[in-house]
Amino acid sequence: MNQTQAFHRRIDAALHNDQLRRNFRSALSGIQAKRETQFPDDTQLQSLREQARMVRANALVRQPELLEQLEARLTANGIQVHWAETPQQANTIIGDILQAAGARSVVKGKSMVSEETELNHYLEQLGIEVVESDLGEFIIQLAQEPPSHIVAPAIHKNRREVAELFHRFYPDIPYTEDIDQLTQSARLILREKFAAADAGISGVNFAVAETGTLCLVENEGNGRLSTTAPRVHIAITGVEKVVERLSDVPPLLEILTKSATGQPITTYFNMISRPRQPGELDGPEAVHLVLLDNGRSRIRVDEELLDTLRCIRCGTCINYCPVYVQLGGHAYGTVYPGPIGIALEPQRIGIDKVGTLTSACTMCGACGEVCPVKIPLPKLINRLRAEAVNEQRTTTPLLGRGSLRKPSEATIWKLWQQMYSRPRLYRLFTLVATRLRWLTPGSLGGWTRYRSAPRPAPRSLRELAMKEGFGSE
Amino acid sequence: MSSARDNILGRLRANRPHAAPTPPVYAKPLGWDRERCITEFMTRMQAVRGETHRVARDDWPAWINRELPPRGIHRGLIGRGAVAEKLAAAAADEFTLTRYDHAIDDWKGVLFRDIDFSVTGTLAGLAESGSLVLWPSPDEPRLMSLVPPLHIALLDAGRMFENFAALLAAENWSARMPTNALLVSGPSKTADIEQTLAYGIHGPKALIVLILE
Numbered sequence: 254m255n256q257t258q259a260f261h262r263r264i265d266a267a268l269h270n271d272q273l274r275r276n277f278r279s280a281l282s283g284i285q286a287k288r289e290t291q292f293p294d295d296t297q298l299q300s301l302r303e304q305a306r307m308v309r310a311n312a313l314v315r316q317p318e319l320l321e322q323l324e325a326r327l328t329a330n331g332i333q334v335h336w337a338e339t340p341q342q343a344n345t346i347i348g349d350i351l352q353a354a355g356a357r358s359v360v361k362g363k364s365m366v367s368e369e370t371e372l373n374h375y376l377e378q379l380g381i382e383v384v385e386s387d388l389g390e391f392i393i394q395l396a397q398e399p400p401s402h403i404v405a406p407a408i409h410k411n412r413r414e415v416a417e418l419f420h421r422f423y424p425d426i427p428y429t430e431d432i433d434q435l436t437q438s439a440r441l442i443l444r445e446k447f448a449a450a451d452a453g454i455s456g457v458n459f460a461v462a463e464t465g466t467l468c469l470v471e472n473e474g475n476g477r478l479s480t481t482a483p484r485v486h487i488a489i490t491g492v493e494k495v496v497e498r499l500s501d502v503p504p505l506l507e508i509l510t511k512s513a514t515g516q517p518i519t520t521y522f523n524m525i526s527r528p529r530q531p532g533e534l535d536g537p538e539a540v541h542l543v544l545l546d547n548g549r550s551r552i553r554v555d556e557e558l559l560d561t562l563r564c565i566r567c568g569t570c571i572n573y574c575p576v577y578v579q580l581g582g583h584a585y586g587t588v589y590p591g592p593i594g595i596a597l598e599p600q601r602i603g604i605d606k607v608g609t610l611t612s613a614c615t616m617c618g619a620c621g622e623v624c625p626v627k628i629p630l631p632k633l634i635n636r637l638r639a640e641a642v643n644e645q646r647t648t649t650p651l652l653g654r655g656s657l658r659k660p661s662e663a664t665i666w667k668l669w670q671q672m673y674s675r676p677r678l679y680r681l682f683t684l685v686a687t688r689l690r691w692l693t694p695g696s697l698g699g700w701t702r703y704r705s706a707p708r709p710a711p712r713s714l715r716e717l718a719m720k721e722g723f724g725s726e
Numbered sequence: 727m728s729s730a731r732d733n734i735l736g737r738l739r740a741n742r743p744h745a746a747p748t749p750p751v752y753a754k755p756l757g758w759d760r761e762r763c764i765t766e767f768m769t770r771m772q773a774v775r776g777e778t779h780r781v782a783r784d785d786w787p788a789w790i791n792r793e794l795p796p797r798g799i800h801r802g803l804i805g806r807g808a809v810a811e812k813l814a815a816a817a818a819d820e821f822t823l824t825r826y827d828h829a830i831d832d833w834k835g836v837l838f839r840d841i842d843f844s845v846t847g848t849l850a851g852l853a854e855s856g857s858l859v860l861w862p863s864p865d866e867p868r869l870m871s872l873v874p875p876l877h878i879a880l881l882d883a884g885r886m887f888e889n890f891a892a893l894l895a896a897e898n899w900s901a902r903m904p905t906n907a908l909l910v911s912g913p914s915k916t917a918d919i920e921q922t923l924a925y926g927i928h929g930p931k932a933l934i935v936l937i938l939e
Contacts, residue, residue: 280921307749314746317738336731388927389918407918415919436916436924443928448838464903474872474914474929481868481906482834492734497748499900503891504752507855514917517770518855521929522909530905534867535830546734553741 257609257657260586264613267584273409277581280408284572287515288623305508306627308501309563312493313553319462319495320544326465330527332540340370343545347372347454347487348379350541354485356381356451360443362469362476363387364456365403365566366489368588369547372454383454384446386475388439395422401582403589404513404568409581443475453479453537457490458565459505460542463498467542469523470509472516477523486528486537492544493562505565508625513567548601548652555650561596561633563626570620570630576613585610592620596633599641605653608641683713753895756854756888763853763886764937770856774912775925777934786880786936787816794843795820803837803844803874805866813845826867837869843876851881851937852909854889858935860908868906877930879910883939 254262267273292298312319324334337343351359359381361367373383373394385394389407393400395418400406407415416430419438426438455476459468467488469476480486496502510519529536553559571577571591582590587598587607592614599608611634620630637651642663646655672678690709697706712720758766768778781789790813794800802823804810810825817823824841846866850859858879862868871877887893890909894900899907914929925931 276920284921304749304752307747308752310746311748314743317735317742320735320738336734338730338733342730386928387918388916392918405918405921408921410919412919412922432919432922433924435919436927440927444838447928448834464900466903472914473916473927475927477868477872477908478928481872482830484831492738498751499903500751500891500894501749503754503889503894506890516774518857518909518911520774520910520912520914522857524903524907525905526903526907527905532864533905534826534828534864535869536867536905544734546730546737550734550737550741553738553743556743559743 260609263584263586267580273581276409276411277578281572281578288512291511291515301504301508302625302627304504305625308496308505309626312496313562319497322462323460323495327542330465332542335543337543338546340547343370343543344372344375346543350487351381351452356485358382358450359452359454360384360386360446360450360479362455362479363390364489366456366491366545386443386479391439402571403566447478447482450483452485453483454487455480457488457494459502460495461499462495465526467525470519472520477521480525481536484537485539487541489543491549492546493549509565509567512569512625552600560628563628564593565626567625569623573619573623575617592630596630599637603652604641605656608653608657611638687711687713752891754889754891758853758888760886764883766853767851767856771935776912780937780939783938787813791818799842801842803841803870805870807865809847826870837873841874843878844870844874845878846870848879848881850885850887850893852887852889855911857909857911860910861904862906872929875930876932878934881935881937883937
C-alpha cells in the first residue's frame with residue numbers, strides 16, 4: 254500500500270467513526286469563540302502578530318549564533334546541553350543520563366518533541382517506568398494512543414471513554430463520568446508518582462539565549478512538578494525554539510496562550526535558569542537540555558519554506574481547519590496533524606513518505622489568517638503540492654521532491670495547457686465536449702464515490718454569448 | 727555528541743536566510759494607576775477562581791486566624807524570613823505549622839500528604855493578566871507554592887505592574903535571572919476532558935491572594 258492509499262484508508266476509518274466525529278465536533282465547537290474573545294481589537298491583534306512574527310523570524314535568521322549563546326549561558330548556569338541530530342541520538346542521550354543517575358521512574362510533562370522520538374517506548378525498553386502527567390497525555394498513555402491534537406492530546410475522547418479507561422486501570426476508584434471527579438482521581442493517582450519519581454522530563458516552549466532560560470507554559474502544574482520535584486530534570490526541544498532576548502518572551506507568551514486556549518494567560522509560566530544551587534532546598538540537582546534537529550536544519554535551504562519553523566505550537570491552525578474538524582488528528586498519521594502538520598511533516602520526513610498529506614486541504618485560508626506568527630500556511634501547502642509533482646526528482650530543497658508525480662496526470666495537465674493556450678483548439682474541444690456530452694463516463698474514480706459525474710452543458714458559454722449578440726472580445 | 731553539534735550548526739550556517747530586522751522591544755503601556763491595576767488584577771484573578779482580599783498590611787495573620795479554621799484548614803507550611811516569623815508568632819493555637827527549613831529530599835512524602843496550606847510572599851503582581859510573580863528562594867522554596875492544596879500568597883499593593891513586559895523592563899530581569907521565576911495566575915486547572923474546565927489538578931486546588939495595603 255502506498256502512502257496515498259494508506260492515508261485514504263485512515264481518512265475512511267475516521268469519517269466512518271461517528272463517535273470520534275461527534276467528540277471532535279463538540280470539543281472544537283467553542284474553541285474558536287474562546288480565542289476570539291481574547292482579541293476584541295483587530296488592530297491590536299495584528300500588531301501583536303507582527304511583533305511575534307518578527308521575534309521568531311529574527312531568531313531563525315540568527316539561529317546558529319543564538320544556539321551557541323544559549324549553550325554558553327546554560328552551561329555557565331550549570332545546565333548541561335546535549336545535541337541530537339536524530340530521534341535515536343536523543344533517546345540514547347536521555348536513556349544514558351537516566352541510567353547514569355540510577356533513575357528507575359520518570360514523570361513527564363507534555364512534550365511533542367518526545368513524541369517525535371517515541372521516547373516513552375525507548376525508555377520502557379530500558380526498564381524505566383515513564384508516567385505522562387499532563388491529564389490529556391495520561392489518558393492517552395492509558396489508552397496506548399498517540400496525541401490527536403498538539404495542545405489537547407486526548408481531545409478525541411469523551412468523558413465516558415475516559416471514565417472507562419480509569420475504571421479499567423484503577424478499579425479501586427469508584428466509577429464516575431463526572432469531569433471534576435475524574436480530574437480529582439487523576440490528581441490522586443499522579444501525586445504519588447510526582448512524590449516518588451527519580452527524574453522529570455519536559456518540553457520547552459521558548460529557550461532564551463540571552464539569559465539561558467527554559468520557559469514552560471502550562472495550566473495543570475504537572476510541568477512545574479516534573480521539573481521541580483525529582484532530583485533530575487531533562488528538557489527536550491527542537492533547535493528552532495530558541496529566541497534571542499528575555500524581552501522577546503512577553504509578546505510570544507501573550508499570543509500563544511490567547512491563541513491556543515482562549516485564556517489571557519495560562520495558570521503557570523515557569524522560567525528555569527539553573528539547577529538547585531547551594532543553600533536552595535528543592536529543585537533538581539541536575540538539569541539537562543537536549544536540542545533535537547530531526548530534519549529541522551534542512552528546512553532552512555529554502556527561504557519561503559523557512560517560515561514553517563516560526564511555529565510556536567499553539568494549535569490554532571488545527572482548531573480552525575475544516576478538514577481537521579472532520580478527520581481528527583490520528584488520520585494524518587504523523588506526529589503533527591492539521592495545517593502545520595501538512596506544512597511541516599513532508600519537509601521534515603520527506604514528500605516521498607508523507608507528501609500526500611498536502612491533499613487534505615481545501616485552501617480555505619483560515620489557518621493562515623489565525624496563525625499568531627503569520628506563517629503563510631496555505632501558500633506553503635500549495636508550494637509543497639507543486640514540489641510533490643515537480644518534474645525534477647531531487648532531494649533539495651525538499652526530500653522526495655517530484656516523488657508524487659504521475660506520468661498520466663502530468664500528460665493530462667500538459668494537454669490541458671496546450672488546449673487552453675490555443676483558442677482554435679479550445680473551441681474545437683468545447684464543440685466536441687458539448688455535442689458528445691452523452692458520452693461522459695458515469696464513473697470517475699474517487700469523485701463519483703459520493704457525487705454524480707459532472708457533465709458538460711449542451712452549449713458552451715461562448716456559444717451562448719455569441720447567440721446573445723456579444724462579440725468575441 | 728560534539729559531532730552532532732557541529733553538523734547541526736554547520737547546516738544552519740550553510741543555509742543562512744536573508745537578514746530580518748531585530749524586532750523592537752515589546753511594550754504595551756496601558757496608563758493604569760495603582761488602583762486600576764489592583765482592581766484589574768482582582769477581576770482577572772477571580773475569573774479563574776483565584777480568591778482575592780485587600781487587607782491592611784499587618785493584618786494578614788489575623789485574616790488567616792479568622793478565615794482558615796472555619797474551612798477546616800489547619801496544617802500550614804511556612805518558610806523562613808519575615809513572612810514565616812510573623813505567622814509563627816501570630817498563628818492561632820489550632821494551627822500546626824511546618825517549617826520548610828531543610829532540603830526536601832528526605833521529607834517529600836510529608837510535603838505531599840500532610841500539608842493543607844502554605845503562605846509565601848510574592849515579588850509583584852501583573853494587572854493585565856492577573857498574575858502573581860514569584861521568585862522562589864532558599865527561604866521560600868519552589869515546591870511551597872505548588873504542592874500544598876491551598877496556596878496563600880501575600881502581594882504588596884505597591885508592587886503592581888501593568889504587565890509582564892513592563893516588569894521585565896522596569897527591573898532589568900535579563901541581568902539577574904534567578905534559578906526559577908514564575909508567573910502564577912490562579913489555582914491549577916485543566917480542560918483536557920472534553921475541553922471542559924476543571925480546577926485543582928496537580929498544583930494547588932485553591933489560591934488566595936491577600937493584597938497588603
